[in-house]
Amino acid sequence: MAAVRAGERGAMRALAARYLPLVYTVVGRAAEPGLDVDGIVRETMAGLVAGVPTLREPTRLRAWVVTIAVRHLADARRQRPTPGDRRTDPAAVGGLVLLRQALTREQREVAEATRWLDPPYRDLLSLWWLEVGGHLSRFDVAAAVALPVPHVAVRVQRMREQLDTARRVVGVLRGRPACDDLPALVAGWDGQPDPLWRKRIGRHLRGCHGCAERVGGRLVPPERLLAGLPPLVPPDLAAAHGAPGATTAVPQAPATSRWPATG
Structure with missing residues (x-):
């Protein structure tokens, strides 16, 4: 943290790489279809980079980061156009972070x-x-x-x-x-x-x-x-922040059956 506060670029990149998997996992596992997971993560990481040099209690950094992530999630939900616009192609649900692992x-x-x-x-x-x-x-x-x-x-x-x-x-x-x-x-x-x-x-x-x-x-x-x-890191964001690792290939989500009405 001392190096980060001193403005050392390498230290900030290392800190961002450390917290990126945590942020991406918090957002990705909570987000529903229609929310821009990568966009919320980028906003959270931008807040981390901007705010960490002035953080008064460095020991609370992890709690502060996840709090920012949850707030950005709530903001993204409020900014969605209308409930009727939440519908997605069922095949696209496989892109949810929840389903990007071999489960x-x-x-x-x-x-x-x-x-x-x-x-x-x-x-x-x-x-x-x-x-x-x-x-x-x-x-x-x-x-x-x-x-x-x-x-x-x-x-x-x-x-x-x-x-x-x-x-x-x-x-x-x-x-x-x-x-x-x-x-x-x-x-x-x-x-x-x-x-x-x-x-x-x-x-x-x-x-x-x-x-x-x-x-x-x-x-x-x-x-x-x-x-x-384990926590997840998408390849594009990992590369952007210098974080190692990548997620596995995205499988298709299990389809939920829906039957025709009888009678």
């Missing part, structure tokens, strides 16, 4: 389920994911979501409950329907993950014996599935 089936299901969460819980899951992997502390997470450390545990528990519902929604939508009522319920759905439809389908799952049986049973705790996944 197991269960890991991919969790990754797909995150797209159904409320945006604040997507942000929290992205941060908690890095905490589970040892890349962030609970203090860092609390700073990024602007909550006291003791309150974060409550928010994480609520996020996990919503994630469990989303995982069951993803499970019941894959393949053929488990009951005659579900196709009619989703007849007006546009096929895009959506928190409102998570609630509607989740209510159906809680009241439908057939669907509950299909997606019943204990889910593997997400921390067991997510802990070993």
Whole structure:
């Protein structure tokens, strides 16, 4: 940090290279289709370069960086034109950072389920994911979501409950329907993950014996599935900031089934 404050260019490049994977992972895992992940990352890194020389508490640099990233995410969501413009080609969803790794089936299901969460819980899951992997502390997470450390545990528990519902929604939508009522319920759905439809389908799952049986049973705790996944760095941003490494090739996202209405 002393070299950075002294204005040494090499030191700043090294610092940017160190934090780029963290920033890209926070943003990429939380962003929904339609958000410019690379643009948000660039804005965050620009803020890092501009602000770090004047940072009063260098020991809080990591918490400060992830806080900036989450704020830029929130700004990007507010600046989106209209909810109706969020629709994307399903094939393009494979470009999401969440799916740029070689994942197991269960890991991919969790990754797909995150797209159904409320945006604040997507942000929290992205941060908690890095905490589970040892890349962030609970203090860092609390700073990024602007909550006291003791309150974060409550928010994480609520996020996990919503994630469990989303995982069951993803499970019941894959393949053929488990009951005659579900196709009619989703007849007006546009096929895009959506928190409102998570609630509607989740209510159906809680009241439908057939669907509950299909997606019943204990889910593997997400921390067991997510802990070993490393942070990511896109090749173009890595080259721009002098950071080593690159992401793997982008696979296609698993398609969520949608059935025609019966009757």
